[in-house]
Amino acid sequence: MSHASLAQRFAHYACHLRFDALPPAVVHETKRRFIDSFATAVGAFPSDAFAVAKKAAQKFAGSPSLSLIGGGKSAIDWTTFVNGLLIRYLDFNDTYLSKEPAHPSDNLAAVLSVGELARSQGKDLITAAVLAYEIQCRLCDASSLRKNGIDHVTYGAISSCLAACHLLKLDAVKTTHAVGIAGVCNAALRQTRAGEMSMWKGCAFANAARNGVFAALVAAEGMTGPAPIFEGELGIMQLLTRETFTVAPMGGEQGPTANPDDFMISHTYIKFWPVEYHAQSAVDAILQLRPQVGDWRQVERIDVHTFDAAVDIIGKDPEKYRPKTRETADHSMPYCIAVALMEGDVGLDSFDDAHLANEPLIELTNKVKLHRDASANARYPKGIPNKLTVTMKNGQQFVKEVEFPRGHAFNKMTDQEVEKKFRSTVEPYYGKDRAAQMLEGFWKMESLDSVTTMIQWFDQPKSI
Secondary structure (H helix, E strand, C coil), X not given: CCCCCHHHHHHHHXXXXXXXXXXXXXXXXXXHHHHHHHHHHHHCCCCHHHHHHHHHHXXXXXXXXXXXXXXXXXXXXXXXXXXXXXXXXXXXXCEECCCCCECHHHHHHXXXXXXXXXXXXXXXXXXXXXXXXXXXXXXHHHCCCHHHCECCHHHHHHHHHHHHHHHHCCCHHHHHHHHHHHHHCCCCEHHHHCCCCCHHHHCHHHHHHHHHHHHHHHHHCCCCCCCCCCCCCCCHHHHCCCCCCCCCCCCCCCCCCCCHHHCHHHHCECCCCCCCHHHHHHHHHHHHHHHHHCCHHHEEEEEEEECHHHHHHHCCCHHHHCCCCHHHHCCCHHHHHHHHHHHCCCCHHHHCHHHHCCHHHHXXXXXXXXXXXXXXXXXXCCCCCEEEEEEECCCCEEEEEECCCCCCCCCCCCHHHHHHHHHHHHHHHXXXXXXXXXXXXXXXXXXXXXXXXXXXXXXXXXXX
């Protein structure tokens, strides 16, 4: 494949990756991501965006109709969109940081929908998920989209498409055409994450995944796509990344490997708190300082020495200091620090209307100042160093830096902590016994005969 285009190389990899080639630790890590993603999906049941999307989805039937998390049926494009929205909406699903940041578990919506259509089994789902993580994370390592105003979900249309092609068992020729279709018409604007944020922040990848699935489906029927989609004169490298880039060898691409570190899923992070990932270490730091600080009312200011990406994504906009939407608040480092200090934690209810209207909380948010720090830049993205200095009204200061927050690849959550996160969102809707049965099913996922069975575990919640 040395003279192949990048799309051809991806297609060859998608056609040849097999479950039996995955190290056991990679299989186990993938199960953790399914558990985590369904946890975040169920936690998003109360969101207005889910209600809007589900109402729209249920107007459309497919042949066959496929399953929505939380109950109901719709066409494959809508199930991909709605399930993807649920997984992503709370900003609580997993993360990868590199030249381009990403939430690779966003790909699982495409894996679930196409897996159900193709009557895939548990081993197929695991392999397709690993494949999607490989493609998206390797692209994020290769070149930034954000620097040119393009949103990270643009890579997601391609990774979701390749996962879909794998599950549909397309050959390399059709898969290459699918990548061309997915790549040519899914350039998403970064405006999604600028200023005051809307519902679409949590929907953008769901839409990309929907479009990636569409590309795979039409390619399966013989539709051809533009090529070379990456290297062409008007392709992704010319117009989106604006640089020629190379993609490192993917897990198992150069031959069998028993090393789980060869696969990108091993290098991604599960979120401990429902906040944008660059704020995880800041929340960790302020919670460690909280016993020393004592009364938050006595705080004069909080200085955060951080890296450029944190300032640019979750700190520089004035809207971050008086957020009016949940989407803006969970993407505001000042707000997340303030609510953690005031309440001793950051939970799903930390971004509700009552909190956004809490004037003392907003006043505390405005005492947080972010400072660009060269030493922090040097350690990012391997780490996400946030150094907090809390200055009290009496002049006393407390300092704490955290670089690898709980859940980071260098500070991994235990299986028990992942299960606790799952139970915290799932038990209120399904009860303890059913949640335990779900967890047992996920840990035995390679034996699963039907995707429909997995999604229907989440039918009929107590209330939505």
